[in-house]
Amino acid sequence: MLCEVSAGVAVVTLAAPQRRNALTVEMATELEAVFDEIDARQDVGAVVLRGSGGSFCAGADLGVLSGAAQDPLDDDAQRHIDALYGSFLRVGRCRAASIAAVRGPAVGAGLNLVLATDLRIVARDARLISGFGRIGVHPGGGHFTLLSRAAGRDAAAGVGLFGQEIDGERAAALGLAWQAVDDTDVEATALRTAARLGADPALSRRMTASFRREAGPPATSWDVGLEVERGPQMWSFRRRASTPTT
Structure with a gap:
């Protein structure tokens, strides 16, 4: 796992290209630790979350899956699955706004990581695959919730339930991604998108907290949204008034 910070933007890289960045327990634990450091x-x-070697993440490592298959109720198997689930949640609960920069395949647990972020920039030829049903495994990690909150019930059914593979163009059309671009432009586009929030971390973190409370899941009503935004907006007014103009 690699993490570099520049101009208020942290770039976190899944760095196991030899297995297309498939998640091991150790890697999931590292990912949580990196996001703890970012929050501190x-x-x-x-934050821009990316994969190395032209792939985002090929899913959970086969060692994790085979261990769970042998004895799903074994304590170690449970801990290993908890570690994977915990990494999804940790990404989704980062105090800074997050963007997934997706090249190549994002499969199963990798797709969960993509959907745990606030925004997705994807290569036109990226491959977004649920993958669970293909190997005879029920989806996990809140897979259906992540899909449906990003793009609605039909997209969640098509991708998660019926196992339809989609490329980046289709993902953007469905609302699973903000933008589909050429493979070579994915990371630069993600960094440009992140730059404005990176320039003002204090405001970014308050806006991100309000966005998640209001947008859900579950989404709040408009009147509740007004109250969620009131305090942070008053803070930003006061801060702006006390900041010298140049």
Whole structure:
């Protein structure tokens, strides 16, 4: 796992290209630790999550899956699955806004990581695959919830239930991604998108917290949204008034 911070943006890289960044227990634990460090910093307003070697993440490592298959109720198997689930949640609960920069395949647990972020920039030829049903395994990690909150019930049914593979163009059309671009432009586009929030980490973190409370799941009503935004907006007014203009 690699993490580099520049101009208020942390770039977190899944760095196991030899297995197309498939998640091991150790890697999931590292991912949580990296995001703990990011949250502890006050100079990070946005995070870009990417994979190395032209792939995002090929899913859970086969060792994790085979261990769970042998004895799903074994304590170690439970801990290993908990570690994977915990990594999804940790990404989704990062105090800074997050963007997934997706090249190549994002399968199963890898797709969950993609959907745990706030925004997705994908290669036109990226491959987004649920993958669970293909190997005779029920989806996990809140897979259906992540899909449906991103793009609605039909997209969740098509991708998660019926196992339809989609490329980046289709993902953007469905609303699973913000933008589909050429493979070579994915990371640069993600960094440009993150730059504005990276320039003002304090405001970014407050906006991100309000966004998640209001957008859900579950989404709040409009009147509740007004109250969620009131305090942070008053804070930003006061801060703006006390900041010298140049």
